[in-house]
Amino acid sequence: SAINGLIAIGMTYVILTGGIDLSVGSVLALSGVITADLLKLGMPVAVALVAGLGIGALLGLVNGLIITKLKIPPFITTLGMLVVARGLALTYTQGRPITGLPQRFRFIGTGSIGPIPMPIILLAAAFFIAALILNRTRIGQYIYAIGNNPVAARYAGIPVDRYITFVYALAGMLAALAGMILIGRLGSAQPTAGEAYEFDAIAAVVVGGTSFTGGQGGLGGTLIGALIIAVLNNGLNLLNVSSAFQPVVTGVVIALALLFYRAIR
Secondary structure: OHHHHHHHHHHHHHHHOOOOOOOHHHHHHHHHHHHHHHHHOOOOHHHHHHHHHHHHHHHHHHHHHHHHHOOOOHHHHHHHHHHHHHHHHHHHHOOOOEEOOOHHHHHHHHOEEOOEEHHHHHHHHHHHHHHHHHHHOHHHHHHHHHHHOHHHHHHOOOOHHHHHHHHHHHHHHHHHHHHHHHHHHHOEEOOOOOOOHHHHHHHHHHHOOOOOOOOOOOHHHHHHHHHHHHHHHHHHHHOOOOOOOHHHHHHHHHHHHHHHHHHHO
């Protein structure tokens, strides 16, 4: 659940502002293949990691700028980025996976510190920092204010466009970090990686109680939602449910969660 949890943290920020990001799966794939290629070229691990995270943040930044400056709805903008980033990943690799990653890089996906796997450590660190920002800083207050009423927030002097752009850049960077973990675990970077990951992330956020209209919710519920989705997916695998049918179950869970929270409100 660490990979979905990282993506869901960024998705929580986005949805709290009243937006949506459908491009995170494709951003994960493009960041992953570029990072893997840099490693194959002999780039130091730290430099390749920073480059991969930078690609993710840059793609998220482009999303945010298109939404705020060109006033194109988040759904359309991120749907376009989903297609563009996936196409770039396939073009960059000519549709082939990149293999032979160095073992010291794979530590991020397969290593551990003591008994705790690295993906869990990275998820915990990202969750702690993101929760601190959201609950204890002015940035978090502004994000909730924008989600509640962007017009009132703008009249109150909050730089709405700047913070909306920030949350999309953050979502892109966290998707890239999830991609680093994924290719570290697999030992290869697939241009088709991350397909439909955005739906699991959205499901985790919604099941965790964050409102799709923005301004309500938090990361605690998102973490629980990510664990629920992981248990659900794992249970479906153990029950030999077809992978083609599993998204149907996830979609039903999202719909039921939305109906449930609407009812209790």
